[in-house]
Amino acid sequence: MSTAQGARARARIEVTAAIKDEARRQLAVEGAAKLSLRAVARELGMASSALYRYFRSRDELLTALIIDAYDSLGEAAEASYAAVGGESPAGQWVAVCEGVREWALARPHEYALIYGSPVPGYTAPDTTVPAASRVGRLLIRIVRDAYQAKGEAQWKVPAELRPEARRMAEELAPDLPPETVVVLAGAWAQLFGLVNFEVFGQFHRVVEDREAFFRHAAGQLAHHVGLVYPQSEAAAR
Template structure:
């Protein structure tokens, strides 16, 4: 009987936590990330302020959990997208990755802003923890694609002089652990590729492409296709292409 009561209490607690997080996301969608307030959430849920603090002791704790959830969902989405691609085709994987990334961002703008914008005024993320682990997992998807394309994609880094000292030590350690033998130039390339894709997605999510582009999806597909083709080309291919178009 005691186990039944404990199990029921656990289910109720999990349901309440899920409702708190859902309400927080609703506040973000209607009023932005600055609207996240434990007292406001408690009021909407018919709870006392004291009661909600038994689930999340601070607003920053709630935001950190939300960030971890968002990164985990994003990582699931990206991993699922590339699972159906041939293992020996980083080009197809990059197309699938980029397409899934943009679709997720467009369909979840507040979640995108939460993890890639300013989460909330005066928010101080904890060091390490679930949020950091989930972020690394989502980043590792693209790094894995670049690792699969290396060294064919080396021509994109002909003048790259990056060393491990150029990266945050914790980040470098995680990469070296996840991808043994991957050189710093390949890691820099993965960040550059992500920057190009993320840049266009960010401009679209924040509405900065509207005055210039009638079809942001087409612009993004062009960039994504160009990047994917680049991963499969060699320095010799690039020299031949330049000579043919000169």
């Protein structure tokens, strides 16, 4: 068993976790650019050189934090999804969007790590891919479940995009119409555009009631991907 490892391996895991925790702490205070290996080591009471036994470089530490951040965000999104349970697909969609937003607002620096400018010179290893796609997969699932019930494509895609749409559908969601997959990918990017602008302060002096604004925008995105827009539901009664 992996838990029955020797004391050495156990200590290694603990120290690694301690380093990441302290790094995350500094990240939350100063941001990624000012994350200093020496400061982490100092805070942990060890020599800076000892740290290199656990992470080959600063970038490797950052990579570990990036993966953790993706996973944390994915968990938050999935928790929001689970929390609304049997609500309408649009309600699920909006809940997931709000979960993402709240996670991002609570840890802006970790968010910046994964959805801000990439670390210069550094390209994300494929290790990050599964963690990075959790939110996207969740959004796909919501739409797919909605289509399972009553489903037909309702968008037209221009001819020039049709082969790409087919390819995307095949790779990402074989049981959804290609047009929907294209629209979904767009909505996915647009969701993070909204979150980005809010977290990075681009809405300064533009949008003030950001919570209501976001809820509305997320609802419109839901409508856009073919889910019934909650407001229009309510207005119909």
